[in-house]
Amino acid sequence: MSFIIFNGDITDRQNAKVDIEDRGYQFGDGIYEVVRIYNGHPFALTAHIERFFESAAKIQMDISYSKEKIESLIYALLDKEGKSTASLYLQYSRGISVRNHVIPKNINGTLVGYLLDGERPVALMENGVSAIIAADTRWLHCDIKSISLLGNILAKSKAVEAGCTEAILHRDQIVTEGSSTNIWIVQDGELITHPANNLILNGITRQQLIMIATQHDMPYTEKSFTVTELLHADEVFLTSTTLEIVPITIIDGKKIGNGKPGAITKELQKLFTLSIEAECGLLV
Ligand SMILES: Cc1ncc(COP(=O)(O)O)c(C=O)c1O
Known part of the structure; x- marks a missing residue:
């Protein structure tokens, strides 16, 4: 794995840094999806993206990227990585804020996505x-x-x-x-x-x-x-x-x-x- 989706872009993994006060890191305050990639194509992607947004809504979290933007980032990542069989891990955490249990308002979350190797079992x-x-x-x-x-x-x-x-x-x-x-x-x-x-x-x-x-x-x-x-x-x-x-x-x-x-x-x-x-x- 070398490229990742990171906050709206595709970047080298080494360039991505997550802050110690990211609420995903501190509170487990975030949501994720795993999408299977077969022959370089994501399977049931629309359903996974829908559930990603549904999970976010259930914890009063607005994802600061549209469904279309996330989909295009996924295709761009697949293009860059060129893997045939893999799993895509996609995560959105609530973002960086001074540690406090109360849900902060108006902060941008952290979006991360990358491919994990894995053949069909x-x-x-x-x-x-x-x-x-x-x-x-x-x-x-x-x-x-x-x-x-x-x-x-x-x-x-x-x-x-x-x-x-x-x-x-x-x-x-x-x-x-x-x-x-x-x-x-x-x-x-x-x-x-x-x-x-x-x-x-x-x-x-x-x-x-x-x-x-x-x-x-x-x-x-x-x-x-x-x-x-x-x-x-x-x-x-x-x-x-x-x-x-x-x-x-x-x-x-x-x-x-x-x-x-x-x-x-x-x-x-x-x-x-x-x-x-x-x-x-x-x-x-
Ligand atoms: C607790 C739990 N139930 C069910 C599933 C199966 O869900 P899916 O078919 O969307 O992978 C998962 C997958 O990670 C899970 O973590």
């Missing part, structure tokens, strides 16, 4: 991963894609320490989402995922899958399900921008179904790949 998608179940100790505004991610970080690290890939979170036995993913179960042929309310991030991949399920007459419901239902589901999988659709075959050491990626999960993976290809070109 093909092996995980094919073989599935294991997960742990953990208490959801986060705040009650999980619909905001906030850069304050301590609850998520602690849960993910607990999963990795246990030799797993993801922590599936629950509040009073109701499964909410993963530490950085949305969680789905398949029960008697029906797809089930938590409703998009304040307890989860309404994932762009989640939204894409709902569109796919609708188009293909695959039954789905957005409703809560319990940890017990999770453990007894026919199939479990996670979705996210970077992981796409990954089967979860073992939870807390217990096999889900026969312990192999399920047929409906595999079908969704195929359909999702087709929708990426329709927007970004063939994936090899």
Whole structure:
């Protein structure tokens, strides 16, 4: 990585400096997005930019750049970097102000964007991963894609320490989402995922899958399900921008179904790949 988006321009990473009183640095006062790049094209960019602005509005933060300007900066960065497969990290923090909890008025935020390397996680998608179940100790505004991610970080690290890939979170036995993913179960042929309310991030991949399920007459419901239902589901999988659709075959050491990626999960993976290809070109 050498070039970055920094406050309205593309610049060399070395030229970018963030002040110690930037509220993103001090308070975690900011929002972010991660966009997948396939064949040099951003996937579902409009949806990501919309959510970026929605997250900002939910914390009373005005982004001092238009959606069009941010989009053009992203294309300029992609042009400069010339990467085929990557993830774009985009962050906007509230900006620099003398330390005080009260939201300052009339300051410009700090915009940063750069590309992270990362191939599609093909092996995980094919073989599935294991997960742990953990208490959801986060705040009650999980619909905001906030850069304050301590609850998520602690849960993910607990999963990795246990030799797993993801922590599936629950509040009073109701499964909410993963530490950085949305969680789905398949029960008697029906797809089930938590409703998009304040307890989860309404994932762009989640939204894409709902569109796919609708188009293909695959039954789905957005409703809560319990940890017990999770453990007894026919199939479990996670979705996210970077992981796409990954089967979860073992939870807390217990096999889900026969312990192999399920047929409906595999079908969704195929359909999702087709929708990426329709927007970004063939994936090899
Ligand atoms: C907590 C959480 N839930 C769900 C998701 C999946 O969202 P998306 O599909 O937009 O990547 C993420 C992605 O980072 C996340 O952090």
